[in-house]
Amino acid sequence: MAKEVSEKKEKSQYQGRIHQMQKDLMARWMAELEQAAENNEPTACLLVAGSNLAILLRCLGIHQVYPELNSLQLAIRKQSLPYIQIAEEKGYSTDVCSYVKADVGAFFSGNMSSLGTKLPKPTLVLSCFSGCNVYIKWFEHIAAYTGAPLYVIDVPFIRSGEGPCPEDIDYVVSQLKEVIEICEKMSGKKLDYDQLRESLVLAREMERSWLEIKELTKNIPSPYDDYFDCITLMGPLVAYRGTPEGVEFFHTALKEFEERVRLGIGPIPKERFRMVVESAPPYPYFRTFRDLFTRWGACAVGATYTTPQPPEFLHDPERPLESLAEYPIQIFTNRGLVQRYQLLEKYVRERSADALIIHSVKSCRLFSVGHGDMREYFSKKLYIPTLMLESDLEDPRYFSEAQMRNRVDAFFEVLEHKKYLAGKTIESHAT
Amino acid sequence: MDFESLIAQCREMIDNPLHPEVLSWKEKTGGKAVGYFPVYSPLEIVYANGMLPVGIMGGGNKLDVERADSYFGSFVCSIVKSTTELALRGDLKYLDGIFFHSICDAARNLSFVFKRNFSPQLFVEYIHFPQNPSSPSAVKYLVSELERVRKKLEEVNGRPMTEENLKQSIHAYNENRRLMQNLYRIKAEAPHLLSTPEAYLLTSVGNWLPPEDHSMILRAALEEVPKRKIRPRDKIRVVLEGSFCEQPPLELLEVVDEAGCYIVDDDLLLGRRWYEEEIPLDGNPVHSLAESYINRARYSSVSHDWRRPRSQRLVERVKQSGATAVVFCIAKFCEPALLDYPLFKDVLEREGIPHVSLEFEEKMWTFETLKTSVETFVESILFD
Ligand code: SF4
Ligand code: SF4
Numbered sequence: 006m007a008k009e010v011s012e013k014k015e016k017s018q019y020q021g022r023i024h025q026m027q028k029d030l031m032a033r034w035m036a037e038l039e040q041a042a043e044n045n046e047p048t049a050c051l052l053v054a055g056s057n058l059a060i061l062l063r064c065l066g067i068h069q070v071y072p073e074l075n076s077l078q079l080a081i082r083k084q085s086l087p088y089i090q091i092a093e094e095k096g097y098s099t100d101v102c103s104y105v106k107a108d109v110g111a112f113f114s115g116n117m118s119s120l121g122t123k124l125p126k127p128t129l130v131l132s133c134f135s136g137c138n139v140y141i142k143w144f145e146h147i148a149a150y151t152g153a154p155l156y157v158i159d160v161p162f163i164r165s166g167e168g169p170c171p172e173d174i175d176y177v178v179s180q181l182k183e184v185i186e187i188c189e190k191m192s193g194k195k196l197d198y199d200q201l202r203e204s205l206v207l208a209r210e211m212e213r214s215w216l217e218i219k220e221l222t223k224n225i226p227s228p229y230d231d232y233f234d235c236i237t238l239m240g241p242l243v244a245y246r247g248t249p250e251g252v253e254f255f256h257t258a259l260k261e262f263e264e265r266v267r268l269g270i271g272p273i274p275k276e277r278f279r280m281v282v283e284s285a286p287p288y289p290y291f292r293t294f295r296d297l298f299t300r301w302g303a304c305a306v307g308a309t310y311t312t313p314q315p316p317e318f319l320h321d322p323e324r325p326l327e328s329l330a331e332y333p334i335q336i337f338t339n340r341g342l343v344q345r346y347q348l349l350e351k352y353v354r355e356r357s358a359d360a361l362i363i364h365s366v367k368s369c370r371l372f373s374v375g376h377g378d379m380r381e382y383f384s385k386k387l388y389i390p391t392l393m394l395e396s397d398l399e400d401p402r403y404f405s406e407a408q409m410r411n412r413v414d415a416f417f418e419v420l421e422h423k424k425y426l427a428g429k430t431i432e433s434h435a436t
Numbered sequence: 437m438d439f440e441s442l443i444a445q446c447r448e449m450i451d452n453p454l455h456p457e458v459l460s461w462k463e464k465t466g467g468k469a470v471g472y473f474p475v476y477s478p479l480e481i482v483y484a485n486g487m488l489p490v491g492i493m494g495g496g497n498k499l500d501v502e503r504a505d506s507y508f509g510s511f512v513c514s515i516v517k518s519t520t521e522l523a524l525r526g527d528l529k530y531l532d533g534i535f536f537h538s539i540c541d542a543a544r545n546l547s548f549v550f551k552r553n554f555s556p557q558l559f560v561e562y563i564h565f566p567q568n569p570s571s572p573s574a575v576k577y578l579v580s581e582l583e584r585v586r587k588k589l590e591e592v593n594g595r596p597m598t599e600e601n602l603k604q605s606i607h608a609y610n611e612n613r614r615l616m617q618n619l620y621r622i623k624a625e626a627p628h629l630l631s632t633p634e635a636y637l638l639t640s641v642g643n644w645l646p647p648e649d650h651s652m653i654l655r656a657a658l659e660e661v662p663k664r665k666i667r668p669r670d671k672i673r674v675v676l677e678g679s680f681c682e683q684p685p686l687e688l689l690e691v692v693d694e695a696g697c698y699i700v701d702d703d704l705l706l707g708r709r710w711y712e713e714e715i716p717l718d719g720n721p722v723h724s725l726a727e728s729y730i731n732r733a734r735y736s737s738v739s740h741d742w743r744r745p746r747s748q749r750l751v752e753r754v755k756q757s758g759a760t761a762v763v764f765c766i767a768k769f770c771e772p773a774l775l776d777y778p779l780f781k782d783v784l785e786r787e788g789i790p791h792v793s794l795e796f797e798e799k800m801w802t803f804e805t806l807k808t809s810v811e812t813f814v815e816s817i818l819f820d
Contacts, residue, residue, distance in 0.1 A: 096778035100511060100769050134567070138540050141567055141740055142775040149779055155742055159568035161577070162538060165561075165584065172580035176566075179573035341562070342548035365509050370541035370771060373509040374516065378549045381507070395509065 023258045027237055030254060034244045035122055041068045042125035047192045050147055052140055053243055053313065055133025055158065055333040057320065058184075060204045060247035062131075065185070066192040070124055071243065072147065076104040078119035079111060080288030080399045088114065089400055103368045103399035105143045112150060126151050128191055131184065133158040136338035137371040156184055160333045163341065169334045177330035198325065204247035205322035211246060212319050214255035221262050222306040223356050225279075226271030228262040232282040232305035233295045234272060239313050277302030278420060281352045283345075283363045283379065284372040285310050289401035297410055298362075301417040305362075307352030309345060312337055316348065342375050346382055353389055360390040360420060366398045390423070392416040439660035442653065446637040453499075453522075455644050458530050461488050468593065471534040473519065473543060474681040475738050476707040477563070478582060480715070480725060482535075483647065484605035485589040485597045490531060491643030491708070494518045497685045497799045507549055513769040514798035515682035516546045523554050533559035533592060535585075538567070539681065539738035540772050559592055561585065569730045569741045578726035586722065602721040605647075610714045612647040615654035617712060620701070622661055624757050627698035628668040630661050632676070633689045639705050640683075672817050673759045676702035677750060677780070680736050682767035684796045691803040692763060692794075695810035696818070701757040703736065710734055737772040746776060747783040754789055761817060762791040763810070767798075790817055 041048055048068040051058060059069045079085045088110025089103055095113070097106050111117060116124045130153050132144035141157055148155035158180045161173040185196050218238070222231045229235070238258060245251030265271075280298070282305045287294050298305075315335035321328040333339065337348055353361060361383050365376040376393060384391040394412060397403040437445070449457065458469050470482050471492040479489040495501070495518030504520035522528050536547030544562065551560040564581060566574040590596050616639055623630050638657050642650035676692070680703040692699060715728045733739065735749040754762060762784060766773040777793065784791050792813040794806055 092778075096781045098774040098777070101771055101774045105775070136541075136544075138538070138544075139771060139775065142772070145740070145742075146775075146779065149782075157568050157740065157742070159566050159571070159574070159577075161564045161581075162544065162562065164564055165588075170580075170584070172577060176573055176577040176580075180568060180571050183571060341551070342545055343552055346552075367509065367511045370509075370511065370545070374512055374542045374545035375507065375549050376509055377505075377507040378552065382552065 023254065023261055024237070026254055026257060027241055030245060030250060031240050035118060035120060038068060038070060038118075038125060039122045042123050046125070047128040047188075048125040049129040049131045049188075050127040050144065050153075051131055052133055052135070052144075053239075054135035054137070054140070054336055054338055055131075055160070056243045057208070057246060057314075057329060057332040058131070058133055059243070060208050060320075061181070061185070061196075061201065061329060062188065063247065064201045064204060065188040065196055066194045067129070067188055068125065069244075070127060072108045072143065073104060074240075074243070075111065075118055075124065076107045076399055077288055079107050080401075081291050082119045083289055083401070084119055085289060085399050086401055101368060102139045102143075102370075103397055105139060105146070107399050108143070109146060109150070112147070127153045129153060129187065130155045131158070132156070133160060133333050135160050135333040135336050136162060136340075139371070154187070156187060158184065158333070160339060162339055163334065163344070167344075169331065173334055174327055174330050177334060178326045181326050181330055201325050202322040205320045205325055205328065207249060207252050208247040208320045209322065211242065211251045211255045212314060214252075214259045215242060215314070216317070216319075218255070218259050218262055221266055224266045225357065226269065226276035227279065227304050227306045227356075228265035228271060230272045230305050231311055232286070232308040233291075235305075235308065235311035236286070239311065242313060271304060273299055273302055273304055275302050276304045278360065278417065278424075279304055279306045279356065279358045280360045280362050281305065281307040281349055281356070281358045283309050283349055283361065284376075285366050285369065285398040286364060287366075287396045287404050288398050290396075290404045290406065293406055294364075294409075297413045301413070301421075303417065306356040306358055307349075309337060309348060312348070338371060342379070346379060349379075349383070350387060350389075353387075358389075359424070360392065360416075363391065363393040365393055365395045367395060367403050368397050368400060390416070390420055437656060437660075439657065439664060442657055442660065443634055443637055446641045446653070449641050449644065450637065451498075453527055455490075455530060457644050458488060458490055461646065462530070468532040469530055470589075471528065471531040472707070473534065473536045473546070474515075474707055475537065475539055475736060476565070476710045476729075476733070477535050477537060478585060478725060479647075480602065480605045480609050481582060481586055481597070481722075482589060483608065484602040485586075485593050486595075486601075487532075487589065487593065488646060491640075491705075492519055492522070492528070492531075492534065493640070493643060493683050493705070494798050495522055496683075497687075497801070499799070501799070511769055512542055513682050513767050515767070516542050518798055519546065520549065523550065523558075528554075528558070531558060533561065536560070536562050538562070538564045540770075542769075542771070543681075559588075561588055565739060566730065567740050570743050575723070575726050575730050578729055579723055582722050582726055599721055603717055606715050606717060606721055606725070608647040608651075610717075612642065612651045612654070613709060613711060614714070615651050615658065616642075616709050618658055619654060619661075620709075622658075624700040626668075627671075627673070627700055628666050629664050631690075631693055632699040632702060632704075633686050633693065636686065636689060636704055639708060642708055643705075670818075671696045671698045672761055672814055673698050673700045673757070674761045674763045675700065675750070675754050675757060675759045676704070676763050676765050678737070678764045678766035678770070678773040678777075679704050680706040680738065680773070682770060682798060684765055684767075685798065685800050687803055688765070688794075688796055688800065688806065691807045692765075692810055695807050696814035697763065697810065699763070700759050701753055703734075706734060706736055737776040747779050750780055751783060751787055751789070760790070761813070762789060763813075764791060764793040766793065766795055768795050
């Protein structure tokens with residue numbers, strides 16, 4: 006009983022001002038989409054990895070819907086399973102990406118969002134696939150089911166050296182020009198490059214604040230959880246990039262987090278462990294999953310999943326199309342595993358983390374194929390305590406709470422013991 | 437050599453995991469051997485550099501995957517694991533390098549697992565093939581990518597490749613593909629004379645041989661096949677779809693055959709038969725290769741071309757080959773094939789073409805259930 010009470014108290018409390026701001030912004034965004042659906046305004050389906058193209062689309066008078074965000078919302082509101090099953094009845098295998106299945110199921114159930122609002126049918130299906138090959142298929146399916154034209158921006162993977170080669174950027178820029186032409190025809194509006202530059206200035210300002218916010222996790226305690234809380238910040242980044250509202254939101258967020266640093270406030274009463282997390286969370290059990298760590302006083306100080314934009318990247322208004330092209334090419338999902346290891350290692354080192362947690366998402370190969378190798382590398386080569394858990398980001402059938410809790414507890418018990426011993430060594434050195 | 441001895445020879449070659457023919461080629465020529473993971477790889481450029489391209493098509497059903505399992509998650513196809521197992525066991529020692537391609541997320545991550553664990557002894561390259569062939573800029577991009585590959589190979593080899601080298605290589609592969617196509621033509625026209633397992637054996641030995649040597653085997657087979665005395669049987673004609681990357685066990689192909697199907701067209705070892713038209717030899721050969729990839733390639737679940745959707749092309753193939761049904765033969769966890777299935781299924785249903793779907797793994801031993809489902813399917817068509 007006593008334990009239960011203390012657990013309850015230790016549960017996370019992330020209730021700042023921006024929390025409400027975020028809610029309002031997202032609600033407004035959903036309402037606008039509903040309005041667009043009613044008025045039959047031009048809308049494009051877009052992916053989060055290439056979501057910087059929203060800046061371009063907005064200038065062209067085209068709304069954006071994100072099937073991924075819809076899948077995410079369905080999962081977090083525990084509505085995904087029936088939709089997944091509808092897709093499986095249509096011939097989708099139990100073993101393919103469950104994000105796709107939830108979206109397809111929802112489409113065939115009236116194209117409703119998790120809030121019950123009607124989503125607009127796309128006038129253009131625009132896949133900018135950044136690393137995940139499933140995106141290509143997914144959008145191909147949406148196009149087939151909706152009858153809307155499909156354009157796939159082919160984003161070459163970063164495959165030799167550290168960055169993209171100039172030919173890759175040229176290739177994406179040429180494709181962007183084709184997209185602009187298609188959109189101009191669709192909305193009857195010519196692209197105003199001055200307006201695009203202005204939007205890019207705003208986007209850059211948002212991105213600058215975002216990067217500063219990320220740096221704050223170096224503080225002990227970290228002012229927010231860079232996995233669980235940061236996912237919430239990603240909504241406005243995606244939906245409002247390049248807008249004054251977006252800038253205002255991120256300015257406010259930065260100030261708020263700086264204030265928390267000054268006051269030494271973290272998301273949990275006492276930060277006892279700092280972790281870096283790899284891969285997407287199990288959305289159908291988001292809260293439960295979070296609490297598995299919170300009860301140990303573990304706070305995420307870095308995560309690949311919440312690195313939705315290329316590290317250190319800022320849009321450059323002076324090179325509008327090149328800069329728009331470089332974003333999806335440089336994002337971490339478009340880089341090899343070895344570069345992902347480097348990013349994770351950097352987070353662990355720079356943000357003084359105690360451990361790496363890998364949540365291996367069964368139906369997402371982009372993240373999960375090679376996770377065993379990753380664990381081996383971090384634990385055996387870098388000597389960083391590493392825990393690997395497995396479930397799914399959308400399909401609740403793969404989540405076993407008891408089993409997961411046992412594994413998390415066992416891991417942190419050992420970690421605690423190690424910390425205790427390390428502390429003792431320091432003490433004995435001191436005396 | 438008569439047909440049966442030819443097949444026995446191919447079988448022997450396939451069953452020896454050490455592939456002495458690659459080693460003897462290396463000894464004889466002093467050249468390097470470069471592996472390629474499915475599906476298509478620009479073999480023409482590799483061979484033009486004086487290197488032997490070697491098809492790495494997984495571990496088959498005799499390999500025990502012991503160590504490689506722990507490198508990957510549980511939702512991963514067999515070929516990714518077995519290829520790693522081969523490397524961990526040292527069974528790929530005869531290779532100097534290996535290519536992976538932008539076919540799926542699993543293969544891409546695998547290439548980086550290879551990079552981390554097996555390079556620099558093995559150079560590992562990842563090729564990004566264009567996924568937007570309808571863009572006018574796709575050819576230009578692919579030329580730049582093939583030039584990158586060419587430079588890499590020249591660097592490894594320490595000597596340049598001439599245009600003439602590449603033209604000769606393209607010519608050898610054009611000829612090799614033409615012969616395989618002839619083999620497939622027989623399979624479609626007189627399927628009783630050449631079974632799919634036999635055609636498969638004849639095709640797959642090309643994985644370890646230079647194209648000219650493989651072509652010699654094919655020519656011998658093409659001469660012998662018409663002499664065979666086998667009577668046609670009452671079977672349905674089917675197209676096999678979905679085995680473009682991980683390869684089903686030979687026994688599975690035999691079972692489909694025994695269950696009453698003539699497989700008149702398939703996508704087995706697809707990379708070796710990627711072009712059904714010749715790659716033009718006039719003009720710049722790198723450009724020809726790139727342009728052929730964009731405009732003349734076979735359709736496949738790992739490449740995308742919306743100018744002619746895959747589902748439409750599947751229907752076309754069924755009609756062209758005079759098949760009455762489609763047998764999907766998909767590797768477990770193969771996402772490109774599994775995700776193509778719903779769209780294929782829709783169009784086949786619309787066209788009134790019956791289909792059955794089978795799932796396989798490299799290491800499969802019993803085929804009884806599978807056989808029963810194909811038999812039931814065949815009966816439903818024959819007695820309809
Ligand atoms: S495979 Fe992974 S990254 Fe790709 S769409 Fe599915 S969940 Fe997203
Ligand atoms: S079998 Fe399918 S999933 Fe596996 S590597 Fe090949 S294409 Fe990718």
